[in-house]
Every structure is written in C-alpha cells, then in structure tokens.
Amino acid sequence: xxxFFETLRTIDNQCCYGIKxxxxxxxxxxxxxxxxxDNLFRAKNTATRTQYVKLAEKAEKEFNVNxxxxxxxxxxxxxxxxxxxxxxILKYPLPGIDDIEEEDDDDEDGENxxxxxxxxx
Numbered sequence: 001x002x003x004f005f006e007t008l009r010t011i012d013n014q015c016c017y018g019i020k021x022x023x024x025x026x027x028x029x030x031x032x033x034x035x036x037x038d039n040l041f042r043a044k045n046t047a048t049r050t051q052y053v054k055l056a057e058k059a060e061k062e063f064n065v066n067x068x069x070x071x072x073x074x075x076x077x078x079x080x081x082x083x084x085x086x087x088x089i090l091k092y093p094l095p096g097i098d099d100i101e102e103e104d105d106d107d108e109d110g111e112n113x114x115x116x117x118x119x120x121x
Contacts, residue, residue, distance in 0.1 A: 001076035004035060004089050013094050017087035018102035019051075025097060026059055030090045034059045034067045037077060037085035041069070052086070 008015040016025050025031050040052040059065035070077040080087060084102065 001035065001070060001080060003033075004087055005079075007089055011093065013097050014090045014092065015087065016090065016094070016097045016100075018084045018100070019055075019086055020102050021097055021100045022086050022088050023055070024100055025088050025090055025094055026055075026063060026065070028094060029063060030092060030094045031059065031063065031065045031088045032091045033089040034065050035080060035087045035089075036067065036069050037072055037081045038069050039072045039081055040085045055086070 004015055016022055022031070022034065026034075034056070036052060036056055041049055043049045043052075056067050056069075060067050070080050072078055072081050090097075
C-alpha cells in the first residue's frame with residue numbers, strides 16, 4: 001500500500017482505483033500489482049463477492065498480475081477500503097485512467113455489475 005500511495009502522489013496516471021478503472025487497466029494489460037480489500041471477499045451480496053473473486057482470478061491466471069489481498073484491520077487496509085476497496089499500481093502511465101467515471105463502489109447490493117468481469121466485453 002505504501003508503494004501505491006507513493007506512486008499515486010508522484011506519478012500521474014500510474015495508479016488507479018475503483019472497479020471500472022481497474023478493469024480497464026487490466027484489459028489494457030497495464031497492471032503491475034492489484035490491491036483488493038479483504039472485505040470485498042466477505043460482502044453480504046453473493047454477486048459482489050463473485051465479482052471480486054473473478055477479478056482476482058482473472059488478474060492472476062490470465063494476466064499474470066501480482067494480486068495482494070489487504071486486510072481491513074490494518075491502517076492501510078482501512079484506507080484502501082475507504083477508497084473503493086480495489087486499486088492497482090500500473091506498469092506504465094495510462095493516460096485518461098483518471099477520467100473513467102466510477103459509480104458508488106461501496107454498493108454491496110450487487111447493482112454495480114461489471115461487463116468486463118462478467119465476460120461482456
């Protein structure tokens with residue numbers, strides 16, 4: 001998490017957070033490290049849990065991305081949870097990544113469905 005926040009602060013467009021931004025970066029093969037809050041794997045809504053499990057599996061197996069699950073009991077984990085719960089450090093700057101509109105990622109009712117993870121893109 002320290003590397004994420006340092007990169008976010010110092011290098012434009014080389015970090016992203018929020019499900020849509022992370023999925024876009026993954027699709028572009030730009031992710032070096034994927035960070036996911038452990039609370040997303042314990043979401044009350046099954047669709048939400050499944051979405052993040054699929055994201056982690058896809059990142060690791062198909063794109064060979066280093067995936068780190070961060071516990072919310074740590075200060076860094078709590079900070080990530082407050083920032084949508086999912087973030088990525090990119091291999092290179094990805095112009096326009098900050099322009100991707102995110103919905104409310106705290107939605108545990110499963111209304112934030114992703115086309116990329118569900119195979120729609």
